[in-house]
Amino acid sequence: MTPDYFNDQLEDNATILQPNEGETFSMNGLSLTFKVTSELSNDELGVYKIKLAPMAIGAKLHYHRFMDETFIVDKGTLTIQVADKEYTAKAGTIAYVPRFTPHGFKNDTNEEVELTLLFNPSQKREGFFRGLHETLGEVPINPEKYLKLYNKYDSFPVDTSNMIPVRT
Template sequence: MSHPDPALVDVRPLADHPLVEAGEGRSLRMVAPGAVTRGRFGLVEYRLGPRTPGAAPHYHRTFAESFYVLSGRLTLYVGGAWQTYRPGDFAMAHEQGVHGFRNDGDEPASMLILFTPGVAREAFFAEMAEIGRRDQPPTKEEMAALYARHDQVMVDV
């Protein structure tokens, strides 16, 4: 009896996906970027310090984004309102579903963010981290161009 190819298993040791500081109490780890998953999904570990802003309400046209709370209390914008979620809670924003996140609590919070399909979201997070580490805030034009490149449509709520 023949078996499938064992080379079709990918392993990424922690050293291959280090935690990257993203400024203002935020850090992230690109656990499984779309390039590794053959575009099937992308997985990011995202950490927010106490009272740290995250992503303002927005949506994506071409991919879904899911959130799984690992630690702390995470505030998610879902269903038209900001709501607090705890470890083990899960939320999925389908394509064009308005969502956002932040940490309103006094303790750090962390979550896994899953993108399907595995769009090159790591480029977005790398650019956001770079902006977050700068001494000067980005211009409105710079942010609009970033969002346009990465299928992120901001929503006023």
């Protein structure tokens, strides 16, 4: 068959995920649901729904070398740290954090926060979240194992002496 260089070949490859669909697990005051995975998007995009319990920390100050991260606050008020500034992000706020930008996020309120987190490209982020679930479930949390996981999945803490997402 001769290739057609002039017409697009259309495909039906969409995936529709309903609100309660996707793999979900909880850890350390955070509930996470995989929506668009690295496998589904050919590693181009990762979309995850997160629920942060009151006073929970999502991540301490860190950066990525090869991916950008976007936060969309769906419910509640999220505190987003970017470099040495903190921002109060209410429902409807979108925060785009390009690579090499130090950032962290937490819930400083007494209400649950819901957000959508996007990574592009996704860098197989599901492996990071599964490893995080395992690491944060250990008592005590092993900082060396935590750092190894972080670095494997393109996450670099700004301060390795203050990288574990727990309030002290």
